[in-house]
Amino acid sequence: xxxxLFIVSGPSGVGxxxxxxxxxxxxxxxxxxxxxxSRAKRPGEIDGKSYFFVTREQFEAMLxxxxxxxxxxxxxxxxGTPLKPIEQATQAGIDVVMDLDVVxxxxxxxxxxxxxxxxxxxxxxxxxxxxxIHRGDVAPDVMESRLERARWExxxxxxxxxxxxxxxxERATQELMAIMTAEKCKTMERIHIVKEEL
Ligand code: 5GP
Numbered sequence: 001x002x003x004x005l006f007i008v009s010g011p012s013g014v015g016x017x018x019x020x021x022x023x024x025x026x027x028x029x030x031x032x033x034x035x036x037x038s039r040a041k042r043p044g045e046i047d048g049k050s051y052f053f054v055t056r057e058q059f060e061a062m063l064x065x066x067x068x069x070x071x072x073x074x075x076x077x078x079x080g081t082p083l084k085p086i087e088q089a090t091q092a093g094i095d096v097v098m099d100l101d102v103v104x105x106x107x108x109x110x111x112x113x114x115x116x117x118x119x120x121x122x123x124x125x126x127x128x129x130x131x132x133i134h135r136g137d138v139a140p141d142v143m144e145s146r147l148e149r150a151r152w153e154x155x156x157x158x159x160x161x162x163x164x165x166x167x168x169x170e171r172a173t174q175e176l177m178a179i180m181t182a183e184k185c186k187t188m189e190r191i192h193i194v195k196e197e198l
Contacts (some may be wrong), residue, residue: 007117
């Protein structure tokens with residue numbers, strides 16, 4: 001059985017990374033998709049782990065050579081999903097979790113039939129603002145653009161299959177795991193097992 005794509009979106013600062021790290025650590029047969037980006041590395045980020053950090057020119061070359069499954073521009077920087085690791089994982093039956101903006105998520109929805117789209121929201125918009133300020137790794141001039149983009153992203157949440165409210169990291173992580181488990185139990189995923197028995 002091929003692995004499935006689970007796309008997780010949500011406003012900057014909502015805590016997607018924490019949830020995804022926990023899901024990857026706590027669940028078997030799941031891999032995190034490491035994106036390429038032209039944005040500068042933040043303190044604590046590791047090249048090849050958090051992202052593949054590339055120049056705009058390198059990103060554009062990847063794009064032209066068809067190496068990306070999707071890409072988007074987010075607050076002045078490119079972000080894109082390398083295709084090859086996803087093909088390899090899904091062929092090997094491994095599920096892939098991806099942290100994508102809304103534009104990228106909706107592109108994947110059109111291209112990959114059974115991809116699952118999950119939106120992570122904060123309990124309130126003020127929580128997002130506070131988290132971004134406290135995280136301290138976003139420059140003040142970028143902050144307003146990110147908040148504006150976050151507001152627009154929340155308006156698109158109705159396009160998603162599931163919504164998780166991140167008021168508790170534990171619960172949000174459990175909910176994402178539950179969604180993944182339920183999706184793997186869907187009839188279309190398992191009917192062949194039942195039929196093989198007949
Ligand atoms: P950040 O700069 O905070 O790490 O990420 C900014 C936004 O880019 C987030 O909303 C994140 O979901 C999105 N993002 C990260 N990687 C990708 C990607 O490969 N493709 C797309 N479309 N968005 C991405």
